[in-house]
Amino acid sequence: MGLLDQLAGSVLSGALSxxxxxxxxxxxxxxxxxxxxxxxGVPGVIAKFxxxxxxxxxxxxxxxxxxxxxxxxxxxxxxxxxxxASIAGKLGLDHSQxxxxxxxxxxxLIDHMTPNGSVPANxxxxxxxxxxxxxxxxxAPAPAAAG
Numbered sequence: 001m002g003l004l005d006q007l008a009g010s011v012l013s014g015a016l017s018x019x020x021x022x023x024x025x026x027x028x029x030x031x032x033x034x035x036x037x038x039x040x041g042v043p044g045v046i047a048k049f050x051x052x053x054x055x056x057x058x059x060x061x062x063x064x065x066x067x068x069x070x071x072x073x074x075x076x077x078x079x080x081x082x083x084x085a086s087i088a089g090k091l092g093l094d095h096s097q098x099x100x101x102x103x104x105x106x107x108x109l110i111d112h113m114t115p116n117g118s119v120p121a122n123x124x125x126x127x128x129x130x131x132x133x134x135x136x137x138x139x140a141p142a143p144a145a146a147g
Contacts (some may be wrong), residue, residue, distance in 0.1 A: 026096070031087050032105050035079070042110055042119045051076035061110040064117040070107065072099035 039045045042062070049058035054073070060068040076084050076099050088098040113119075 021080055022035040027091055028105065030100050031091065031108075032102060032109050035083070035102070035106075036109070037089070039079075042113055045110065046119075056143045058110075059108075061094070062105045062117065062119060066091075067107045067111050070103050072096060072103045075099050075103040075106070 036042060036045050039048060046058045046062065049055065049070075054070065054074060054077075057068040057070050057074075060066065060110075076095075081095075084095050084099050084102075087102075088095045091098065122131075
């Protein structure tokens with residue numbers, strides 16, 4: 001694992017620890033990570049928000065400045081009501097609870113996954129590592145070296 005990979009991994013570990021302290025070992029945090037993965041990683045989620053007319057918001061989450069907030073309705077508009085309904089059904093929560101919580105959590109999560117104001121080239125590895133950390137509570141195995 002290269003120095004940049006190690007640094008990125010430690011940044012993600014710290015970010016996830018921060019989010020876990022704020023939200024506990026929340027199933028919703030796991031859902032947010034899965035949601036990012038299912039939508040093509042950070043770039044895919046950003047694209048969804050751009051298509052929904054929220055490009056400025058999404059760009060603020062990636063940039064090193066302050067994050068622009070989104071409402072639960074804006075989140076539903078970007079991700080789709082069916083997605084929110086599916087998540088709510090799996091968690092046994094109300095649609096408004098899910099969309100409200102994700103509207104608060106998703107900008108923070110994307111912000112933490114883009115620590116240098118841009119999407120890291122190895123965002124897929126970072127996402128996999130983040131999911132492994134959430135699942136096991138420990139360090140994820142190092143990705144195999146390319147070669």
